[in-house]
Amino acid sequence: MKTIKMKEQGKHKSRFNYYEIRLRSYLRDYFPEKLHDNAFIRERSDFASESYEQAFLQGYSPDEAHDIAMEVLFADLHFSSYYLIEQILENEFDKEIETKDLQSIALSLVKHNDIRQAIAQYTIDKDFDGSPEYDRLYTELTGLIAMLFEQRER
Numbered sequence: 001m002k003t004i005k006m007k008e009q010g011k012h013k014s015r016f017n018y019y020e021i022r023l024r025s026y027l028r029d030y031f032p033e034k035l036h037d038n039a040f041i042r043e044r045s046d047f048a049s050e051s052y053e054q055a056f057l058q059g060y061s062p063d064e065a066h067d068i069a070m071e072v073l074f075a076d077l078h079f080s081s082y083y084l085i086e087q088i089l090e091n092e093f094d095k096e097i098e099t100k101d102l103q104s105i106a107l108s109l110v111k112h113n114d115i116r117q118a119i120a121q122y123t124i125d126k127d128f129d130g131s132p133e134y135d136r137l138y139t140e141l142t143g144l145i146a147m148l149f150e151q152r153e154r
Helices: 018-030 038-057 062-073 081-092 099-110 113-120 132-153
Strands: 004-008 012-016
Touching: 018 038, 018 062, 018 081, 038 062, 081 099, 081 113, 081 132, 099 113, 113 132
Parallel strands: none
Antiparallel strands: 004 012
């Protein structure tokens, strides 16, 4: 897929890439902690774009080439600890947390060392969501978050 270069107000050029825009949108919703990792975003979106081009040149249809590029773009981004924490806050702590504060609290929790350690105990792959291990992690994080909130109130 070609990258389009455009002059922006005559001063410098901006680079627009479909896969970069798509990845940034996904990261905004599921991995906001990675949203400012421009090197990761550039590398991943460039690799997806190159994968599309190579697949197309090898005879894959545009839809098949796009599917290949999307696999590259979202590799290892199947499970979002941020999204899980956001769901826990919405489902289990809706009376304690105002909606306007939900995202910032989820983002701070996903960076918390105790939360990271709890998540690191699980083998997370593309089939993790919906598994019994996912349910155990949900329960464990719910208890851990409740404990962190109690400590903060003291």
